Ligand code: HEM
């Protein structure tokens with residue numbers, strides 16, 4: 001038995017993004033179902049989700065190796081190879097996971113933006129509804145309502161995929177999303193591309209400080225739009 005190779009996959013910003021996103025989605029769903037004054041909390045959770053998703057999209061360009069869209073969004077050829085079972089294993093998101101990541105980010109962005117214009121026709125409206133016509137507000141409110149099912153569907157697929165990897169492929173994806181690291185047994189090293197193994201995600205102090213500054217700037221921009 002050789003030593004396991006420990007490779008940083010998910011930088012701290014990605015992990016915090018993920019688990020804060022989960023908390024905020026649960027919070028937004030609980031609060032909207034409580035209704036009444038809790039709708040204010042629904043809005044707060046929604047603003048946080050908007051901030052997180054914008055941060056994640058920017059981090060997809062400037063973040064560390066496995067956070068980058070360019071690194072994990074597959075070419076057609078790579079996708080076909082993957083589907084036919086002819087590609088090496090991947091450390092980060094595999095080609096199919098890449099699409100589920102993009103889909104989740106996309107529907108959440110739509111949900112958060114339409115929420116800003118939504119009106120429950122009782123006592124609450126999103127902060128930007130006052131800038132839009134009644135027809136637009138009514139349309140965006142119905143998108144906000146209809147998109148709910150799409151979000152639940154994608155989350156269900158997301159959880160099913162993780163369960164599938166755990167139970168049928170014996171691969172624990174959750175641990176790396178907590179600790180950041182994947183442990184590669186020497187006997188498995190040949191399953192991966194050497195270039196993949198040689199490029200861990202950077203996750204040092206500078207990287208994290210940069211992420212925090214970026215997140216703060218995005219939060220300020222979101223707050224500005226909400227209060228405009
Ligand atoms: C509200 C529900 C959830 C949403 C919206 C969500 C969303 C996401 C997103 C957007 C990513 C991509 C991460 C990135 O590159 O930024 C991701 C990855 C991941 N999520 Fe979730 N997630 C949810 C719940 C969960 C739960 C409950 C678990 C654990 C049981 C989980 C485990 C994971 C794992 C392991 C990955 C990495 C997958 C991989 O290795 O490709 N997620 N999730």
Ligand code: HEM
Pocket residue numbers: 025028029032042043044045046047049050108109111112113114115116117118119120121124125126127141142144145146148151
């Ligand atoms: C991604 C984040 C969000 C999620 C997952 C979400 C989810 C939901 C859900 C499930 C409903 C109930 C829909 C229905 O009963 O038809 C709802 C309603 C509502 N949400 Fe959100 N929401 C989000 C963001 C926001 C934001 C940012 C705001 C604005 C402050 C907002 C404002 C509203 C309003 C006003 C309603 C009532 C709309 C209506 O009854 O047609 N939401 N949201």
